[in-house]
Structure formats: structure tokens, C-alpha cells
């Protein structure tokens with residue numbers, strides 16, 4: 001049943017992302033059509049149109065391939081990966097949804113490279129789930145800050161939102177399967193996050209203040225080079 005739970009959760013995360021992705025793909029498609037119509041009408045100086053069209057196509061290609069990677073069934077495969085690259089990709093993926101929901105995202109991390117031994121797909125799933133939770137906690141918009149804090153042996157990825165917060169009596173239930181306060185929630189996202197981070201020898205700490213917001217810390221060991 002555990003495998004089933006993970007599968008259904010993965011589907012739901014992908015399903016939830018689909019709305020944002022569809023929106024994000026429609027924009028470059030609309031602009032591509034616009035440029036083609038201009039060219040069809042024989043408008044001059046078409047050279048630079050090609051450049052824009054190619055970058056719009058690259059954007060669509062990026063979105064679709066990332067989406068497929070995340071949707072694909074996973075084999076846990078640990079590799080040395082750049083935390084910055086993983087976070088950059090996740091932020092690009094979640095940005096359309098944040099924009100649609102009036103949520104501003106801010107990232108604070110030094111340029112210093114940090115390498116983590118991890119399953120890249122699982123890491124992305126964790127960050128996407130946590131960022132989605134943050135966005136969903138702000139129905140009227142707000143701010144999400146992502147901070148990367150490097151300690152001597154561990155790195156903390158801190159996600160701070162200005163959302164509804166979680167009452168104290170609920171904090172202890174987080175991560176229990178099917179524990180959700182959302183009409184269309186699964187209550188499986190956090191459970192999956194806890195499991196993935198635990199299997200990476202890390203931990204997740206959640207602090208919250210009602211009506212003020214929530215802070216989620218993901219603490220992971222990094223590889224010292």
C-alpha cells in the first residue's frame with residue numbers, strides 16, 4: 001500500500017501542477033502564433049522574430065520535459081547534485097502558479113556551490129510540495145521566501161510563507177497520511193516529504209504562527225569537497 005500511496009500522491013502533485021503548466025505553455029504558444037501571423041502578412045525585419053520564436057519554443061520544451069521527469073515512476077538513485085540547480089529548476093516550475101495566485105517569490109542564497117547526495121527527482125518533489133503548500137496557504141496572495149543557510153556539515157533550506165499559519169493542535173498531525181484541511185487536498189504531500197528527507201538522512205522542522213505564516217526547514221547533510 002505504501003507504493004500505492006506514493007503513486008497516487010505523485011499523480012495528484014502532477015495533476016495540480018498541470019493547471020499552472022497549461023497556463024505557462026499557452027503564453028509562448030500565443031506569442032508564437034502572433035509572430036507567424038506577422039510573418040504571413042509579410043511584415044519586414046523578420047530576422048529577430050526567429051530568435052524570439054526559438055526561445056519561446058525552448059521554454060515550452062523545458063516545461064514539458066521537466067513535467068515528464070517528475071511524472072515518471074521513480075527508482076531511488078542517489079547522485080551528487082547541485083542544490084542551486086535543483087532549486088532553480090523547481091522555482092522555474094512553480095513560478096507560473098505563484099504568479100497566478102499573486103504570490104511573490106524571493107530566493108536568498110549565496111553563489112557558493114553546495115553539493116548534496118540525493119535523488120534529484122525526489123528532492124524536486126519535496127520542494128514542489130512544500131512550495132505548493134506555501135502558495136495554497138495564501139489565498140489572497142503574499143510572499144514566499146526561500147533561504148539557503150549553510151552550516152558546517154548541514155544545509156538548511158528554509159521556506160517562509162506569509163499564509164494562514166497552522167494552529168498548535170494541528171502541528172502534531174502534520175505528515176500523517178490523509179491529514180488535510182483542504183477541500184481538494186490529499187493529505188499525502190507532507191508524508192511523502194518526511195519520508196524522502198528521512199531517507200536522505202535529513203529532517204524537516206515546521207514552525208507556525210496562526211494568521212502570520214509558516215516556516216519549513218529542510219535540513220540535509222552536504223558533501224564537503
Ligand code: ADP
Pocket residue numbers: 129133134137161163164165166174175179180181182184185186187188189190191214
Ligand atoms: P494537502 O496539501 O493535500 O492538504 P499536505 O500533506 O501537503 O496535504 O499538507 C497537510 C496539511 O498541512 C494541509 O492540508 C494544511 O492544513 C497543512 N499545511 C501544510 N503546509 C502548510 C503551510 N505552509 N501553511 C499552512 N498550512 C499548511
Ligand code: MG
Pocket residue numbers: 129132133189190
Ligand atoms: Mg500539499
